[in-house]
Amino acid sequence: MINIKNLHASVDGQEILKGLNLDVKDGEVHAIMGPNGSGKSTLASVLAGKSEYEVAEGEVLFNGKNLLEMSAEDRAREGLFLAFQYPVEIPGVSNINFLKTAINEIRAYKGLGPIEPKTFLAMVKEKQSLVELDGKLTGRSVNEGFSGGEKKRNEIFQMAMLEPTLAILDETDSGLDIDALRIVANGVNKLRDQKRSFIIVTHYQRLLDYIIPDFVHVLYNGRIVKTGGKELALELEAKGYDWLKSESVEA
Amino acid sequence: MAEKNEILEEFTQGEYKYGFTSDIETEFAPKGLNEDIVRFISMKKKEPQWMLDFRLKAFRHWLKMKHPDHWAHVNFKPIDFQDSCYYAAPKKIKTVGSLDEVDQELLKTFEKLGISLEEQKRLVGMESKIAVDAVIDSVSVKTTFKEVLAEKGIIFCSFSEAVQEHPELIKKYMGSVVPYTDNFYATLNSAVFSDGSFCYIPKGVRCPMELSTYFRINSSGTGQFERTLIVADEGAYVSYLEGCTAPMRDENQLHAAIVEIVAHKDAEVKYSTVQNWYPGNKEGVGGIYNFVTKRGICLGDNSKISWTQVETGSAITWKYPSVILKGDHSVGEFYSVAVTNNYQQADTGTKMLHIGKNTRSTIISKGISAGKSQNSYRGLVRISKGATNARNFSQCDSLLMGDKCGAHTFPYIEIHDKSAVVEHEATTSKIGEDQIFYCKQRGIDTEKAIGLIVNGYCREVLNQLPMEFAVEAQKLLSVSLEGSVG
16 A cells, blocks of 8 residues: 655754655554654655655655655545644635535546536435534535534545545544544544555554554654554553653664 | 745746737727817717716816825826827727627627627526626627616616717716716716716616626727716616726726716615726736726615625726715625735725615625735725614635735724724635645645635625626636735
């Protein structure tokens, strides 16, 4: 699915990612954990193609294609989806109109005509129930006046609508109460299949109680310093990150 | 950063679509401005003496006036009024007759502009028709659907024709809302105005179709001075549209128009403009100076006047469509989107003058500035003494794209009656890099993203436009802003 080799990236001249390696295969769920400032969100932004980030070195292959050479919109059209940590508001643009535009742009990229209105509406109905999103919200402007939880659920709803092959969740659990967390996790679990992979960036082990990852990686100082199974998350929860910091210095 | 600049580059190359010139045989008045020219215009139009007297009165007054100081937030070199031509007319138009008499080149011009002078359905699959009065340079060339309208007693014709056919109405209403002494450019217009549209809706009649005037400047070295007068008698309703374009030229051409609206008791007039005069090129060379006086009066009780404007063109726009709320319970509305890009300058807004009791006004202004442009909202809300329980709500939003443009808001509020409730809200925002990235991450490219965001931002105003115009306006917004990511 995605293969990241020796990725170096900086923002405002400051290097954040310092030789990151990660290999995610079809259908796998990888959790990326790590202390503040370790580069977790940078990784998500670099993969999505945010222009402030400069890649100095490294290679990223996405389904065999050179991801770093693609524009942000083409990455999305190729099936990469980022669930934002802070979803932005777009006043006056209805969620429905926004999604329809996005779907049709992606379809056009694949040489398909616009989606049938009927099919689209049926899809909206089906997918919004997945994240228990109120029908009224989908008619409102994109994220405008949504609560924190509603914004995050809307991200998962969009993900369900756009049917990506690789979904990156950037701290989707931050700011969620336990009920919202369960709803979001349920949505993600229902979307898991053998063709779709996930990279879940999170601070806390809590989310991983609901979304069971295949691998857990610890990102520290711009590099992955430890990789393990789901039990690694529990270990981190109990011991914190400090023991890894000293380990990585030794290494 | 590099990518950002590239996008900026790429987008600023948005071309003005209507910049072509047409080779139409044209008759000009000699260059310059003096009493003889005023008489010449009047003679060419075979006007009655009272009309000439009105022009001369205005001209003599104009001679005594000084060009307004630059109180507006716009900047331009003094205009040489002797260097312009004040009358230009396509030669082949004699009277408004059948289409066969119209110059083929002229017909083609309007076809290119997407304006049909043939009486046909303009919206596929819809019963709605739009009657058009087409004005090129100084004269009206064709008014459609006149007979259909006449059945209901509606008068819709060129201003020149109205002077001949309906002198009593013109004498009664012309200058009643914008007097010839009103301001420098209105006075100039009163002296040399060439043509425009006249519309009268009789008592109790709801106009069955949208009426529209399409203005086109074609000749070089000319100014355009048209006059529009709309009168809605008791209980009448009309929705009026105005569109305009001009060829691309290196010179600055002056457009100084007057629009007057009179709404009697229980009448409603909705006036929509999509202003797309040539804005000049990327370096700010050329473009139209759009100095326009638009004003309506809610003369009778329960009357309503609503202005909706989408301003994307002109090098400089200087206009304040206003409403005098004289009748009790009358309503004034102003919905505006003003877009400036490159070196465009706009100083636009409205005046809501509350005189009657229980009068209400709403102002929604959306300014969008990009490139090196300057965009100002200037609005006056005045509640006169005795205008009890007057209400106003104003919302002025500015959207900035890039860091070289300016957005300014100049609200003036004068309250002389304690019972008034006046609310003013203002916001300034930047089109977020974050918003654009969010769209891109969903597969929507930058150009489409800007279109989406800007149209969303203007939605309250665009919703006020008749459907056909709304579609055109949406496209126009995207085109005007090409090149303005910041």
